[in-house]
Amino acid sequence: AQYNVAVVGAMGMVGGEMIRTLERRNFPVAELRPLDIAANAGKEVSFRGKNWKVQEAKGENFEGIDIAIFSAGGDASLELAPKAAERGAVVVDNSSAWRMDPKCPLVVPEVNPADLKWHNGIIANPNCSTIQMVVALKPLHDYAKIKRVVVSTYQAVSGAGKAGTDSLTNEAKSYLETGKVQTTGKFQYQIAFNCIPHIDVFQEGGNTKEENKMIFETCKIMGDDSIKVSATCVRVPVWYGHSESVNIETERPLSPEKARGLLATAPGIKVVDEPAKNGYPMPLFSNDEDLTMVGRIRKDESIANGLNMWVVSNNVRKGAALNAVQVAESLLEQNIL
Numbered sequence: 001a002q003y004n005v006a007v008v009g010a011m012g013m014v015g016g017e018m019i020r021t022l023e024r025r026n027f028p029v030a031e032l033r034p035l036d037i038a039a040n041a042g043k044e045v046s047f048r049g050k051n052w053k054v055q056e057a058k059g060e061n062f063e064g065i066d067i068a069i070f071s072a073g074g075d076a077s078l079e080l081a082p083k084a085a086e087r088g089a090v091v092v093d094n095s096s097a098w099r100m101d102p103k104c105p106l107v108v109p110e111v112n113p114a115d116l117k118w119h120n121g122i123i124a125n126p127n128c129s130t131i132q133m134v135v136a137l138k139p140l141h142d143y144a145k146i147k148r149v150v151v152s153t154y155q156a157v158s159g160a161g162k163a164g165t166d167s168l169t170n171e172a173k174s175y176l177e178t179g180k181v182q183t184t185g186k187f188q189y190q191i192a193f194n195c196i197p198h199i200d201v202f203q204e205g206g207n208t209k210e211e212n213k214m215i216f217e218t219c220k221i222m223g224d225d226s227i228k229v230s231a232t233c234v235r236v237p238v239w240y241g242h243s244e245s246v247n248i249e250t251e252r253p254l255s256p257e258k259a260r261g262l263l264a265t266a267p268g269i270k271v272v273d274e275p276a277k278n279g280y281p282m283p284l285f286s287n288d289e290d291l292t293m294v295g296r297i298r299k300d301e302s303i304a305n306g307l308n309m310w311v312v313s314n315n316v317r318k319g320a321a322l323n324a325v326q327v328a329e330s331l332l333e334q335n336i337l
């Protein structure tokens with residue numbers, strides 16, 4: 001069977017990656033319907049050697065759509081996802097709008113594919129920094145039961161879209177050319193040659209929204225509210241690829257060797273862990289990578305059952321577009337559509 005697939009936010013960085021991912025993975029698309037803001041209606045996107053005209057993202061333009069993949073910001077999702085679902089589409093939404101809604105499954109196919117079975121029309125794609133972490137946590141949690149996670153993230157500027165990557169490029173360029181940085185204002189401060197411990201807005205209690213996303217989304221995806229998560233999310237001057245220092249405490253003993261074996265055989269993971277050969281994951285190697293890379297796996301000697309690891313994944317691919325397409329693939333595999 002083939003399906004009519006809408007991509008909402010088709011002209012954006014993640015929307016464009018979604019279309020490339022649908023093509024690259026040969027998703028059975030009968031009609032591709034690129035949807036975006038009115039100003040972009042009439043423009044064209046290429047898919048499978050054809051040009052497809054962009055239409056305005058509005059209710060009636062979801063008629064006849066089987067799957068609607070959104071990456072158009074929270075407001076558009078709040079307004080249009082229910083309209084798409086009313087017209088019979090299954091929505092996979094990359095914004096944060098529906099992630100903690102009890103009626104909406106929050107899914108990483110390598111972790112909780114069965115949650116797709118209870119969807120009510122809208123499925124939420126988790127935050128990029130959460131996705132890569134739970135892919136790595138899943139095999140270790142199943143074997144040794146994770147009690148607590150402490151994570152520090154080193155997030156690429158592309159997490160803030162094209163404006164984010166442009167900021168880094170322009171600021172670095174102006175510094176190297178003139179010795180002064182002309183900031184573009186996308187981030188709170190200059191990001192070139194700097195790190196900013198502030199992603200999204202500050203919440204009650206001092207965490208940012210990005211940090212709370214990692215805390216709350218992790219428990220929902222893992223299906224275990226007993227997992228304690230502490231997160232610090234930092235923007236760093238890297239274009240693509242989020243890196244995370246992940247420390248876990250488990251109920252049962254878990255040696256680095258055992259962890260390495262579990263990770264190496266788990267879905268969606270590539271273990272890159274050969275310190276003697278300077279073998280460890282880096283965002284520079286994540287550009288063409290669909291897998292979540294894990295390295296620096298070592299015992300945390302400061303507690304009884306502690307383990308440290310370093311997790312790197314491409315935030316535009318697995319962190320957004322790829323995971324959303326894999327959710328759509330899982331719907332087909334499980335005959336849920």
Ligand code: 2RA
Pocket residue numbers: 127128129155156158159160199210
């Ligand atoms: C960021 N995770 O990195 C957020 C949204 N993509 O900016």
